[in-house]
Amino acid sequence: MSIDVVRKWVDRPLGMQDLFPQQAKFRRKVESVLLEEFDEHGFEMVSCGAFEYVDTLLRGRAAAEAEAWVRVFDTLGRTVALRPEMTPSIARMAAPVLSGGNKEIKWCYAERVYHRTDDPASLSWVSGRAAESTQVGVEWIGPSSHEVDAKLLLMCQSGLKRLGLKDWQMVVSHAGFASAFLSASGIESAVVDDLLAMLARGDYVGFRRIVDGQEDTELASGDVLLSVLSKLDPFSSSRLTDLIHVSWKDASLGKQVEHYWDSLVQFAAQLKSMGLANQLTFDLTLTRDISYYTGIVFEVFANGVGAPVALGGRYDGLLASFGAPAPAVGFTYEVERLMAALSEIEWTTQPTNDGETGASE
Amino acid sequence: MSIDVVRKWVDRPLGMQDLFPQQAKFRRKVESVLLEEFDEHGFEMVSCGAFEYVDTLLRGRAAAEAEAWVRVFDTLGRTVALRPEMTPSIARMAAPVLSGGNKEIKWCYAERVYHRTDDPASLSWVSGRAAESTQVGVEWIGPSSHEVDAKLLLMCQSGLKRLGLKDWQMVVSHAGFASAFLSASGIESAVVDDLLAMLARGDYVGFRRIVDGQEDTELASGDVLLSVLSKLDPFSSSRLTDLIHVSWKDASLGKQVEHYWDSLVQFAAQLKSMGLANQLTFDLTLTRDISYYTGIVFEVFANGVGAPVALGGRYDGLLASFGAPAPAVGFTYEVERLMAALSEIEWTTQPTNDGETGASE
Numbered sequence: 001m002s003i004d005v006v007r008k009w010v011d012r013p014l015g016m017q018d019l020f021p022q023q024a025k026f027r028r029k030v031e032s033v034l035l036e037e038f039d040e041h042g043f044e045m046v047s048c049g050a051f052e053y054v055d056t057l058l059r060g061r062a063a064a065e066a067e068a069w070v071r072v073f074d075t076l077g078r079t080v081a082l083r084p085e086m087t088p089s090i091a092r093m094a095a096p097v098l099s100g101g102n103k104e105i106k107w108c109y110a111e112r113v114y115h116r117t118d119d120p121a122s123l124s125w126v127s128g129r130a131a132e133s134t135q136v137g138v139e140w141i142g143p144s145s146h147e148v149d150a151k152l153l154l155m156c157q158s159g160l161k162r163l164g165l166k167d168w169q170m171v172v173s174h175a176g177f178a179s180a181f182l183s184a185s186g187i188e189s190a191v192v193d194d195l196l197a198m199l200a201r202g203d204y205v206g207f208r209r210i211v212d213g214q215e216d217t218e219l220a221s222g223d224v225l226l227s228v229l230s231k232l233d234p235f236s237s238s239r240l241t242d243l244i245h246v247s248w249k250d251a252s253l254g255k256q257v258e259h260y261w262d263s264l265v266q267f268a269a270q271l272k273s274m275g276l277a278n279q280l281t282f283d284l285t286l287t288r289d290i291s292y293y294t295g296i297v298f299e300v301f302a303n304g305v306g307a308p309v310a311l312g313g314r315y316d317g318l319l320a321s322f323g324a325p326a327p328a329v330g331f332t333y334e335v336e337r338l339m340a341a342l343s344e345i346e347w348t349t350q351p352t353n354d355g356e357t358g359a360s361e
Numbered sequence: 362m363s364i365d366v367v368r369k370w371v372d373r374p375l376g377m378q379d380l381f382p383q384q385a386k387f388r389r390k391v392e393s394v395l396l397e398e399f400d401e402h403g404f405e406m407v408s409c410g411a412f413e414y415v416d417t418l419l420r421g422r423a424a425a426e427a428e429a430w431v432r433v434f435d436t437l438g439r440t441v442a443l444r445p446e447m448t449p450s451i452a453r454m455a456a457p458v459l460s461g462g463n464k465e466i467k468w469c470y471a472e473r474v475y476h477r478t479d480d481p482a483s484l485s486w487v488s489g490r491a492a493e494s495t496q497v498g499v500e501w502i503g504p505s506s507h508e509v510d511a512k513l514l515l516m517c518q519s520g521l522k523r524l525g526l527k528d529w530q531m532v533v534s535h536a537g538f539a540s541a542f543l544s545a546s547g548i549e550s551a552v553v554d555d556l557l558a559m560l561a562r563g564d565y566v567g568f569r570r571i572v573d574g575q576e577d578t579e580l581a582s583g584d585v586l587l588s589v590l591s592k593l594d595p596f597s598s599s600r601l602t603d604l605i606h607v608s609w610k611d612a613s614l615g616k617q618v619e620h621y622w623d624s625l626v627q628f629a630a631q632l633k634s635m636g637l638a639n640q641l642t643f644d645l646t647l648t649r650d651i652s653y654y655t656g657i658v659f660e661v662f663a664n665g666v667g668a669p670v671a672l673g674g675r676y677d678g679l680l681a682s683f684g685a686p687a688p689a690v691g692f693t694y695e696v697e698r699l700m701a702a703l704s705e706i707e708w709t710t711q712p713t714n715d716g717e718t719g720a721s722e
Contacts, residue, residue, distance in 0.1 A: 010417055010453045010683055016410025018454050021468070024408040028471070029395075035389075047385040049377025049493045050411075050473065056371055072433055075479050080374045092371045093379050107382070112473070118436050132410045149421045150667065318720070322371055 015117040015131025023339075027134065028333050030163065031110045034136040037159040038108040043138050046107045048089045050114070052272070054079040057088045059321040060292030068115045068129055081113035085290075085316070087330060090139045095328055096325035101201025104142035108302060110335075111135060130336065139310070144327035146263075146270040148295050149314060153271070156300065156310055157279055159333065165341055167303040170279060173286035174264055175293035175313060180257045181284075186219055186249030187211070199287035218249075219334055229285045234261070234268035235277060267296060292318045298331070302341035309337045369662070370574045376492025384700075391696050391703070397499040398520040399469040404499050407468045409450045411475070415440040417615060418449045420682040421653030429476045429490055443475035446651075448676070451500045456685035465503035471565070471694040471696075472496060488558065499692025502680060505688035507624075507631040509516055510657050510675060513690055514632070517661065517671055518640055520694065528664040531640060535625055536654035536674060537662070539592065540588055541618045542645075547580055547610030560648035578666060579610075595622070595629035596638060604676045604695035628657060653679045663702035670698045 019027060035045065051074075051110060058066055069081040081090055086109050094105050124130065128202045140152060153170065160168055178199060180337025182192045191210065200208040221227075228244055236243070240261040247338030264282070273278055279299070288297045288311070295314030302309045312331020319326040371381060380388060396406060405451070412435075417421055430442040442448055447470050451580065455466050476490045485491065501513060514531065519527055539560060541554045559568040569583030581589075589605055597604070601622040609615025632638055641659070649658045650673070656675030663670045673692020680687040 008684070009457050010420075011414065011454065012417075012450075013409060013412045013414055013435055013439075016412050017407040018410075020454070021405035021407060024406040027408065032393075044382035045389065046382060047380035047383040047388065049373060049379075050475075050717065051373065051377050055376055056373075061370075070433070072431070075375055075477075076375070078374075089373075092373065093381070097372050109385070114411075116436075132412075153567070172613070198606045321368075323369075 001335060013117075015115075017122050017132070027335060027339060030338055030356065031134065031136050033162055034159050034333055034335075035110055037155065037162050038136075038138055041106075041155050043106045043108040043140075046109055047111065048093060048094060050082050050112065051080045051276065052079050052083050052089055052092070056092055057081055058085065059091070059192040060090060060315065060318040065291065067290070068118075070114045070116050075083070083111075084115055085113055086135060086137060086332065087139060088109055089291075091141075091318050091322045091328070094139070094141050094326075095319060096318065098141065098324040098326050101344065102138075102142075106138070106140055108138045109136070133337075134335035135332040136335055137330060139328060139330035141326050141328040144314075144316065144329075146267045149267060149272050149329055151313070152331065153298060154274065154276060154279065156298075156333075157276075157330055159302065160310070162340060163338065164340065165302060165309075168299060168300050168309065168341075169281065170300045171283045171286050171300050172280055172296060172298045173282065173284050174260055175295060175297050176285055177257065177260045177264070177284050180253055180260060182225065183231065184248045184250050184257050185225065185246070186216060189213065196287050197289070200289040201286050204285075216288055226285065230283055232261075232282070232284050234282050235262035235270065253313070254344065259311075264296075279355075288313060295329070302337070305337050305341045307334070307337055309334055309341055327337045334349035374478075376484050377491070378697075379415075388696060390699060392495065392497050392700055394521050394523055395694055395696075396469065396471055398523050398684065399497075402467075402516050403657075404467045404469040404501075407451065407454060407470055408472065409454060411473065412441045413444050413450055413453070415442050417453055418442055418444065418448060420452070421676065421679040422590070423652050424495060426652065428648070429479075431475045432479050437482070439570060443549075444472075445476055446474055447472055447498060447681070447693065448500060448653075451691075452502075452683045453677050455502050455687075456680060456683040459502065459680065459685040461689050463503075465501075467499070467501050469499045495696035496693040497696055500689060500691035502687050502689040505675075505677065505690075507628045508689055509637050511631045511637060513673070514641065514659060515635065515637060516638075517659075517673070517692055517694075521671070524568055524699065524703060526663060526670075526699065529661055529670065530642065530662045531659060532644045532647050533641055533657060533659045534643065534645050535621055536649065536656060536658050538621045538625070538645050539648055541614055541621060541676060542590065543586065545611050545614035545618050546586065546607070546608045547577060547708065548575065548690070557648050558650070561650040566645075570703060587646060591644055592620075593645050594650065595625035595643050596633065597624055598630065599612070625657075626691050649674060655715050656690070663698070666698050666699055666702045668695065670695055670702055 025274040039216050054066060054071060058303055069084050071079050074080050085343060090107055097105060110130055117131045140148065150280065179192055179196055181194055183189060191214065193212055195207055198210065204226060207226060211219065211222030211225060240258050276279045286297065286299060292315045293313040294316045297313030299308035302311040310331055310333045314329040319328055374552055404494060407499040411509060415427060415432060430445050432440055433443045435441050451468055473493055474496050475493055480560045501509065502639065518531065538559055540553055543556055544550060555571055556568055559571065565587060568587060572580065572583030593604060600621050647660060649660065653676045654674040658674030660669035671694045675690040677688040680689055703718045
C-alpha cells in the first residue's frame, strides 16, 4: 500500500481484540497445556452457556459488584449477563450433583468471560477488567483442609512451570483477616468496606487518607495499619500477640483475628511440610474484590504484566446459596495475561502499517 | 435425594446449555480434531472478540437477516451484536492484510456464535438457530476456481472421516441458480425472494402455494418448478436446454441461468476428476439464508440430526464491502450437531433425576 493512499478499515467494537495467526494458535496451546495439567490431577472439564441470570452471578456477592457486567434482558424480561467469571456457573451445575450424593467434585473449564466497556480498563487484557478474556480454571468442591488448599497452590504452580513461565511470584492472603483486623482496631464497618475496596485496588494512598481522616484520635495511623498487615508472616509461627502489641478495641473481634492468624500459621506449616515455603509469600493486605471468599485467597504475578496471571481462593459459603452446602476452593489462570508474560520467551508479534501481524518464533 | 424432597435448583437462562464431564471434553476433542485437519491443509487459526458492530455483520446481507441476533448498545450508542457466524469478522480482519499485498489468505477458527432466544428454535442445538453454539471453520480468500471449490469440499469430507462420522450426505447447490431460474421463468422479483425464503426453510408446501397463487396463467406450476430444480444434475453434463424444454420469459435472465448451469457442469467435471462424484449430490433447491453467497453453496447432513453438520459456500463479493475486493470460499462445521451425530458411536449421556449427567463410553 503506497503511503499516499489512506484507507479506512472497518473497526471492531471497543474492547474487542483480534488474534492473528500464531497468536490464536498460541492461545489455544496455552489453554490445552493447562487443561492437561488439570486432567492429570483428576479434574474433569465442564462447560456452560455464556449467559447467566444476574441473580445467579450475584449469589454470595454484593449488588455493586455487578456494575462492570454486560447485562441484557431475556425475552421474559429477566436480567441476564455475560458471565464475568465461571465460579457461579460451576456452583449452579454442581449443586444438584452434590445433592445426588457426590461427596467430591473436581471440575475444570476453559471459557471466555466478559466485562462492560464503559471503563477504559476494559480495553486492556492486563487491566483485570478486559472486555473479553479467557479463563482456564478449576473448582474443587467437597473437601476442606489446609492440605487441600496447599495442593491447589502446588497445582497452580505446576501449571505455570509446565508453560515454561519464569519469574513469577505467588502471594497468599486470607479473605477475612484484614477486615477483622481493621474492625478489631476500632474502625467502623462502613469505613472498613471502603478500606477493603482500596486494598483490592492496591490504592495504598487512598487507604492512608481514609484512616487518617477518621475522627477517632485513638486509632492507629493508616501507615501503621498498612505496615502491620503487610509485614505479618505466618511462616514465623509466632503468636499474633507476640508480633503486634495491640489492645483490641473489640475483644470478640480480636479473638476472631487471632483465630484467623492461628489458621494461617497452621496453613504455613502445611506449606512448609510440602516444600512450598520458598515458592510463595504472604501479604495480608492482598484483598480480592469478590465477596464470596471465606478462607485463603491468592494471586500470582508475572514480570511485565500488571494484573495477576492466576488468582483464586476458598469460598465455603457459596454452594449453600445454590441449595447444596459444601466447602470449595478454586482458581483460574488468566490466559491472555499469561500469553503477555510468555511472549518474550515464546514469540513476538509486530503489527505492520497495514494492520497485518507477522510472528516469529 | 429421597423422592419426597423437592428442591428448586437454580435455572440457567433460556437457550443456554450445560456440558457435564465427558461432554465438555468431547466437544474440545472434536474442535481439536477438526483444527488439526485444517492445520495439515495450511489453514492458520485466528480469533477475535465475540462482539461486532451490526453494520459489520450486515455487510453483503439484507437488514432482515439481523433479526435473530443478540444486539446491545455500546457506550457510544452504536449497535453491537454477538456474532451469529464468523465470516464477517474474518473478512474484516483479512481486508488490511490483502491490501498489504497478500494474494492468498487461509485462515481457520473455533468459536462460539449466538442467536436471540425469542424463537423456540434457539433452544435446540440442532435447530440451526441455537442460542449458543460452536463453529469450527475455514475461510480461503484469494484464489477462485472450480479446483479450489472442489478441494474445499474434499477437505470438509476429510474432516468428517477424521472424526469417524458415518452416514453423512453432502448436498451441493449454487447461490444464484434458483433465483435466476425462477426469475427467467417469469416470476416477479419480490415473489422470487419469498420463494427463496421458502426454499431456505425447506418449506416446499409454502413454495407451491405461493407459485400457484400467482395470477399469471402462463407460469409453470409450483410442482413443476420444484421438480425441475431438484432433478437437474450437473453430473449429467448435458446442455440445460436439452434437459428442460423451456422458453424463458426473459431472454437475458435465461442466458444467466444457462451460464450458471455451464459453470455447474464444469464444476461437476472437476469433482469427477478428483474422484468425488459418488461423495456428494447436487440439489439446486438447496438455498442458504445468507445473501452474500455468489457461487457454489453446500450443506452436509448426518443421520438423526435435523440441521446441517457442516455448511458453506463461495462469496466473491463480501471482501469488496470491507475495502479489499477478493474472491473467497469457506465453510464451517457445527460442533454440537456433530456431537449429536457422533454420540451413538462415541458416548451416550443420560441426565438423572438430580440433573446429574453420567457418561459411558
